Amino acid sequence: MATNKPTLAFFGATGGCAGTALAAALRDGYITTALARNPDKLSKLLMTSHSIPSSTISTQLTIHSGNVKTIADVKRTLISPISPTSLVSTVIFGVGGAPKMQASLLKPFTLDDPHICGSGIATVLAALSELAAEGVTSTAEGNKPTVVAISTTGTGGGKRDVPLLLYPFYHWGLQVPHADKRKMEHLLFNAASDSSIRDFFIVRPTLLTDGVAKGTEKVRAGWEWGIKGVQGREEEAGPQLGYTIGRTDVGNWIFEQLVTNGEKWGGKVISLTY
Numbered sequence: 001m002a003t004n005k006p007t008l009a010f011f012g013a014t015g016g017c018a019g020t021a022l023a024a025a026l027r028d029g030y031i032t033t034a035l036a037r038n039p040d041k042l043s044k045l046l047m048t049s050h051s052i053p054s055s056t057i058s059t060q061l062t063i064h065s066g067n068v069k070t071i072a073d074v075k076r077t078l079i080s081p082i083s084p085t086s087l088v089s090t091v092i093f094g095v096g097g098a099p100k101m102q103a104s105l106l107k108p109f110t111l112d113d114p115h116i117c118g119s120g121i122a123t124v125l126a127a128l129s130e131l132a133a134e135g136v137t138s139t140a141e142g143n144k145p146t147v148v149a150i151s152t153t154g155t156g157g158g159k160r161d162v163p164l165l166l167y168p169f170y171h172w173g174l175q176v177p178h179a180d181k182r183k184m185e186h187l188l189f190n191a192a193s194d195s196s197i198r199d200f201f202i203v204r205p206t207l208l209t210d211g212v213a214k215g216t217e218k219v220r221a222g223w224e225w226g227i228k229g230v231q232g233r234e235e236e237a238g239p240q241l242g243y244t245i246g247r248t249d250v251g252n253w254i255f256e257q258l259v260t261n262g263e264k265w266g267g268k269v270i271s272l273t274y
Contacts, residue, residue: 003031006089006141007080008259010034011068011120014042016210017150017203018094020251022061023050025259032061033088035077039063068095068120074127080140087131089139090259093149093184095120097177110176118183121149125191144198146266148258149188150250151181153204153239153271158224161204161239161271185269189227192267199266201258202226205250206242206273213248214274216256223268242273249274 008025012018013034023046025032036042042063046052062081066073080086097111113119128145131137139145153161154170155178162170170178188200222240225233250272258265 003029003082005030006139007082007086008032008090008092009077009088009145010092010094011074011077011124012094012096012150013092014038014045015094015096016208016247017205017250017254018092019045019050020248021092021094021254021259022046023052024252024255026052026056026060028255028260030060030259031081033064033077033079033081034061035064035066035068035073037065037067039065068116069123071123071127071130074123075131078124078127078131078145079136083140085136086140087128087136087138087145089141089143089145090262091124091145091147092254092259093121093124093147096150097180099177107175109173111180114176115180115183117151117180118187121147121184121187125187125196128196144195146198146200146262147188147191148201148203148254148262149184150254151185151202151204151269152178153206153273154178155182155185155204156224156239156269158228159236159238161222161241162206163241163243166207166243185226193227200226201262201265202269203250203254203258204239204269204271205245206271207244208250209244209246211246213246213252216249216253218274219245219249219253220273221253221257222271223265226267226269239271240273245273
């Protein structure tokens with residue numbers, strides 16, 4: 001299928017945020033790839049939960065079976081399905097672990113894989129480096145890929161982005177997952193600084209919920225610069241404070257604001273809430 005739209009690669013697309021962004025991209029005619037441990041699960045999710053026709057999936061989405069921590073699997077996903085000598089234009093990274101309790105008063109909540117976000121994005125960056133060494137250095141537009149990464153509020157060290165009532169839960173209960181998200185963010189900051197990637201958008205939604213979407217017009221977005229101390233840039237708007245936001249609205253916001261209209265958000269850490 002011919003298209004002038006940039007190509008997209010999705011990691012973690014069986015999750016609510018990235019899966020919604022993928023569905024929106026398919027509806028709008030984008031050519032995409034995705035890495036999934038179970039490709040059939042992703043296909044069925046798109047058809048049943050997002051009403052994407054099987055014909056659209058077969059023509060616009062290449063699903064690679066594999067693991068985000070396996071570099072060969074990630075490399076295949078980063079290759080443009082239109083041109084085997086080009087990288088995809090944008091990477092949407094929505095990988096996350098499943099929460100679980102542990103017998104610890106200091107860190108009561110952990111993940112089934114406490115390092116999945118940091119390890120996963122490190123593999124993506126290593127895969128880009130290996131592909132460059134093999135001669136696949138740029139996107140069809142002649143740039144390095146841009147990375148959209150889904151993080152969470154409460155991970156930054158700057159202005160407060162968590163309501164005071166959520167502080168105990170965030171900074172006591174969620175230490176393990178937040179440390180993993182923080183590692184992911186810093187790896188992207190470093191990758192942008194050394195030009196391994198073109199740019200990044202880090203999305204920090206507040207507590208995620210399921211259910212009926214309210215619409216992206218109900219989403220409030222604040223932002224800070226990811227890399228601090230650069231002179232002559234736009235003044236930070238600061239984060240938005242709120243309690244919850246739906247996964248569907250986060251995914252649609254990512255597609256509408258970052259995939260199709262991302263230039264103004266480059267290099268920013270974006271807090272999302274209702």
